[in-house]
Amino acid sequence: MKSGSSGSLTGGKPLTASPVPETTPHCSLCSGHAVYHDRISGRYLCRDHFIANIESRVTETIRSRKMIQPGDHVGIGLSGGKDSTALLMILSRLLPSLDGVRLTAITIDEGIAGYREDTIRSADELVKKYKIPQVSVSFTVLFGNTLDAFLKGREPEACTVCGILRRKALIAGAEQAGITKLATGHNLDDEAQSVFMNVLRGDLPRLVRDSASDSQGWFIPRIKPLMHVSEKELAVYLMLHGAWPDLPECPYAVHALRMEVRTMLATLEVKHPGTMLHLLESKAQIEAHCAGALVVEPVRHCRECGDACSGEICQLCMLKRRLGIGGS
Ligand SMILES: [Zn+2]
Ligand SMILES: [Zn+2]
Structure with missing residues (x-):
């Protein structure tokens, strides 16, 4: 569990499944005991209201951005890590309200020793539990070797190399499954980091292109239903469902600029709740006012x-x- 979102489990306790003590505040919406304090809205939420809040926000993101249409076959990029696990759980629970929509999980095995085996096992268990079809694609089959082998001596480039190969692997899996939309588990933290990184790189066209990425080179539109839910909220959501995957972090993540940005933004979010949402709002304003003026x-x-x-x-x-x- 990383520090740094604008909410906390009540009582300042570490994130565990232990019952909330009697002394904790009541839910702001009912008489139940609060399990979460949202520092942006100031509200306390009980288990049921917290879960309902997350799911209704995801529903609203899907609706307002027209992410899923009736009859869509949605592929879920399922790594087995926290974000994609939460994405699969939430979309499964919302499925009855989505007209004629089908889900298929797409799992990529990059070949990262000491990391991928555990997350793939976790992904396999999840699709069995939720009875969702799964397509698996491995770097070894698609590209002839593992990511570990490709990265020997190139570790600082890990995320760039992996990103390009993963993208191809996801498209291959998506085409194999015959899906119409590809959903990824990117959360609010990821989106805020991307905005900030594009600004740090002075790459405004990419900032706008990222948001319009649905039609840029992807044959299958990509959607990010969790883009307005923070990493910490997703962690709490998983814990409240008893589905916290205790998994290692990707060993290559330490090499990435994103890691530094993540730490910095997390610190800012603690001091100034709402920072990450403000970054997304800035991006939306840039899109609204400048997109036409940028040379794409x-x-x-x-x-x-x-x-x-x-x-x-x-x-x-x-x-x-x-x-x-x-x-x-
Ligand atoms: Zn409540
Ligand atoms: Zn080419």
């Missing part, structure tokens, strides 16, 4: 593989050359 490169097609890209050769083909990966 037209989508072209890769000379080697034909996939949509912004230059002559796509990132994947360039990476394959560099890593000596054959095939297409």
